[in-house]
Amino acid sequence: xxxxxxxxxxxxxxxxxxxxxxxxxxxxxxxxxxxxxxxxxxxxxxxxxxxxxxxxxxxxxxxxxxxxxxxxxxxxxxxxxxxxxxxxxxxxxxxxxxxxxxxxxxxxxxxxxxxxxxxxxxxxxxxxxxxxxxxxxxxxxxxxxxxxxxxxxxxxxxxxxxxxxxxxxxxxxxxxxxxxxxxxxxxxxxxxxxxxxxxxxxxxxxxxxxxxxxxxxxxxxxxxxxxxxxxxxxxxxxxxxxxxxxxxxxxxxxxxxxxxxxxxxxxxxxxxxxxxxxxxxxxxxxxxxxxxxxxxxxxxxxxxx
Amino acid sequence: xxxxxxxxxxxxxxxxxxxxxxxxxxxxxxxxxxxxxxxxxxxxxxxxxxxxxxxxxxxxxxxxxxxxxxxxxxxxxxxxxxxxxxxxxxxxxxxxxxxxxxxxxxxxxxxxxxxxxxxxxxxxxxxxxxxxxxxxxxxxxxxxxxxxxxxxxxxxxxxxxxxxxxxxxxxxxxxxxxxxxxxxxxxxxxxxxxxxxxxxxxxxxxxxxxxxxxxxxxxxxxxxxxxxxxxxxxxxxxxxxxxxxxxxxxxxxxxxxxxxxxxxxxxxxxxxxxxxxxxxxxxxxxxxxxxxxxxxxxxxxxxxxxxxxxxxxxxxxxxxxxxxxxxxxxxxxxxxxxxxxxxxxxxxxxxxxxxxxxxxxxxxxxxxxxxxxxx
Numbered sequence: 001x002x003x004x005x006x007x008x009x010x011x012x013x014x015x016x017x018x019x020x021x022x023x024x025x026x027x028x029x030x031x032x033x034x035x036x037x038x039x040x041x042x043x044x045x046x047x048x049x050x051x052x053x054x055x056x057x058x059x060x061x062x063x064x065x066x067x068x069x070x071x072x073x074x075x076x077x078x079x080x081x082x083x084x085x086x087x088x089x090x091x092x093x094x095x096x097x098x099x100x101x102x103x104x105x106x107x108x109x110x111x112x113x114x115x116x117x118x119x120x121x122x123x124x125x126x127x128x129x130x131x132x133x134x135x136x137x138x139x140x141x142x143x144x145x146x147x148x149x150x151x152x153x154x155x156x157x158x159x160x161x162x163x164x165x166x167x168x169x170x171x172x173x174x175x176x177x178x179x180x181x182x183x184x185x186x187x188x189x190x191x192x193x194x195x196x197x198x199x200x201x202x203x204x205x206x207x208x209x210x211x212x213x214x215x216x217x218x219x220x221x222x223x224x225x226x227x228x229x230x231x232x233x234x235x236x237x238x239x240x241x242x243x244x245x246x247x248x249x250x251x252x253x254x255x256x257x258x259x260x261x262x263x264x265x266x267x268x269x270x271x272x273x274x275x276x277x278x279x280x281x282x283x284x285x286x287x288x289x290x291x292x293x294x295x296x297x298x299x300x301x302x303x304x305x
Numbered sequence: 306x307x308x309x310x311x312x313x314x315x316x317x318x319x320x321x322x323x324x325x326x327x328x329x330x331x332x333x334x335x336x337x338x339x340x341x342x343x344x345x346x347x348x349x350x351x352x353x354x355x356x357x358x359x360x361x362x363x364x365x366x367x368x369x370x371x372x373x374x375x376x377x378x379x380x381x382x383x384x385x386x387x388x389x390x391x392x393x394x395x396x397x398x399x400x401x402x403x404x405x406x407x408x409x410x411x412x413x414x415x416x417x418x419x420x421x422x423x424x425x426x427x428x429x430x431x432x433x434x435x436x437x438x439x440x441x442x443x444x445x446x447x448x449x450x451x452x453x454x455x456x457x458x459x460x461x462x463x464x465x466x467x468x469x470x471x472x473x474x475x476x477x478x479x480x481x482x483x484x485x486x487x488x489x490x491x492x493x494x495x496x497x498x499x500x501x502x503x504x505x506x507x508x509x510x511x512x513x514x515x516x517x518x519x520x521x522x523x524x525x526x527x528x529x530x531x532x533x534x535x536x537x538x539x540x541x542x543x544x545x546x547x548x549x550x551x552x553x554x555x556x557x558x559x560x561x562x563x564x565x566x567x568x569x570x571x572x573x574x575x576x577x578x579x580x581x582x583x584x585x586x587x588x589x590x591x592x593x594x595x596x597x598x599x600x601x602x603x604x605x606x607x608x609x610x611x612x613x614x615x616x617x618x619x620x621x622x623x624x625x626x627x628x629x630x631x632x633x634x635x636x637x638x639x640x641x642x643x644x645x646x647x648x649x650x651x652x653x654x655x656x657x658x659x660x661x662x663x664x665x666x667x668x669x670x671x672x673x674x675x676x677x678x679x680x
Contacts (some may be wrong), residue, residue: 212515250520252521254507
């Protein structure tokens with residue numbers, strides 16, 4: 001039983017960067033912009049966050065710095081795709097490649113450096129509960145912040161005027177424009193804030209999750225977060241579920257190995273990806289499900305006037 | 306922009322011209338008129354690394370040795386390296402590139418470069434190739450490796466004494482003989498002082514992926530493993546152990562700084578003496594194909610920086626074992642050894658030879674699970 005609790009805890013920790021990045025990308029896509037640069041943004045934030053943590057020793061400053069760095073580069077992407085109407089897919093891919101390159105370049109001096117390790121914290125009272133304590137309440141504070149951000153995202157998108165407007169822009173930017181709303185500014189802001197979310201995810205990886213900087217250490221998590229938004233049919237709570245599911249399957253395959261289950265390890269490494277594909281295939285079987293939820297203007301540039 | 310390009314082109318041009326000048330023997334003769342012959346061209350030595358030189362592990366150890374020979378031989382040699390070369394199609398391209406740049410001695414420092422080395426060696430008989438931890442040789446291709454399993458055994462002795470759960474963990478890269486040997490040696494070492502030991506193994510199918518190494522370490526710890534060893538190249542396993550209040554070892558380089566509490570000892574590799582020998586062999590034209598296996602005896606590997614928390618009697622035992630390895634009175638793989646299915650793989654009192662060790666494809670008794678099949 002205790003092992004199961006630990007497995008759940010590890011799955012949640014592993015899914016947290018996916019949750020953070022997934023929420024950011026969801027915000028972008030709800031406003032009608034696809035951000036294929038997520039992987040690059042996470043790498044930029046990972047190196048920025050690690051650098052700040054290394055030189056200042058401040059975890060929270062590092063996380064904020066990572067978020068800020070990613071927000072700047074995401075803002076750059078926004079300037080290209082929102083104001084210059086560049087192709088969203090090509091620009092996003094370019095940002096991904098650029099992020100991989102510049103993070104490796106800037107981070108060369110940080111490879112193999114050591115951070116003071118933050119041990120995971122235990123919540124008072126809740127952390128001592130049997131089973132639920134070790135499973136849920138002995139995580140790093142950032143894990144709870146990610147959940148809080150998910151709450152915040154739901155509240156913003158469904159219960160505030162700006163949130164409804166943002167979703168409206170994702171459906172029909174022309175209508176929002178006709179009603180006099182600043183479509184471009186809102187899309188721009190959604191990319192900056194969404195980028196900051198990706199940045200938090202990247203910095204979490206390099207500062208808290210595996211406190212090391214290594215080139216390419218995000219290792220495809222940005223792409224998985226992108227798939228998660230579709231997987232979740234653009235609903236924040238489903239992003240949370242998907243992220244934790246993915247994290248749990250990742251940890252489960254390692255866990256099964258340690259138990260000594262005789263399945264080829266290559267097959268088990270593949271499991272999380274297979275799970276994603278299966279769920280995506282199941283969702284896609286119902287065309288109504290995807291189409292009813294997908295923002296209608298997703299990926300399409302908008303020219304005002 | 307155009308002006309900038311012109312400057313660049315110009316400086317590139319002068320660079321080439323000045324490079325050309327350097328090779329002219331006239332200049333050298335003018336400077337040192339008494340020299341009988343123009344200075345011989347330095348021997349160009351190329352290295353290809355699987356990780357970044359800053360990995361604080363495997364590649365770092367090789368690069369430290371590269372710097373050592375550069376210092377030792379001074380102007381007689383000129384070294385260069387290519388880091389982070391994936392094992393596969395890219396490796397061949399990089400090795401060919403090193404040869405094209407005039408390197409006459411090429412070191413490839415990972416198991417997976419074997420096929421690529423073999424191909425390039427065939428095409429360039431004038432170049433000498435050295436493959437670390439490999440097994441394929443040719444007229445101009447030879448292999449070298451350390452006896453890392455000796456360190457793994459010593460680490461096991463410490464682990465066997467320090468564990469509270471009697472469960473050890475091992476984060477493995479790929480199920481190749483080199484790694485299986487270490488898992489088995491680690492387990493045998495621990496069992497020599499604590500017969501109740503069991504070892505759990507998790508494979509990550511990579512040499513270097515810190516988040517994944519850390520996840521693997523965490524899942525071992527979650528299943529009560531409390532002393533970890535790894536064959537992967539980063540410090541992630543050690544750091545994960547520190548975070549969880551468990552123990553682990555440094556591997557390939559001194560990693561004590563990364564986890565002051567968790568770090569029990571570091572298995573270090575000193576490649577410099579071999580690299581020195583290889584360069585000398587080429588310089589003296591005495592290079593010939595051979596299989597070099599150096600261990601504790603020759604000083605290629607050692608277990609250092611044993612944690613202060615390790616009891617005195619264990620340290621003494623480690624020193625005795627090291628002495629035994631040096632004078633040949635102690636061998637890690639000595640019968641009776643049986644695999645974890647119960648089959649005797651080494652009869653009583655028999656000492657394993659290198660061929661036996663090179664073909665290990667089983668777990669010894671006490672290791673859980675089955676060796677993954679496939680290449």
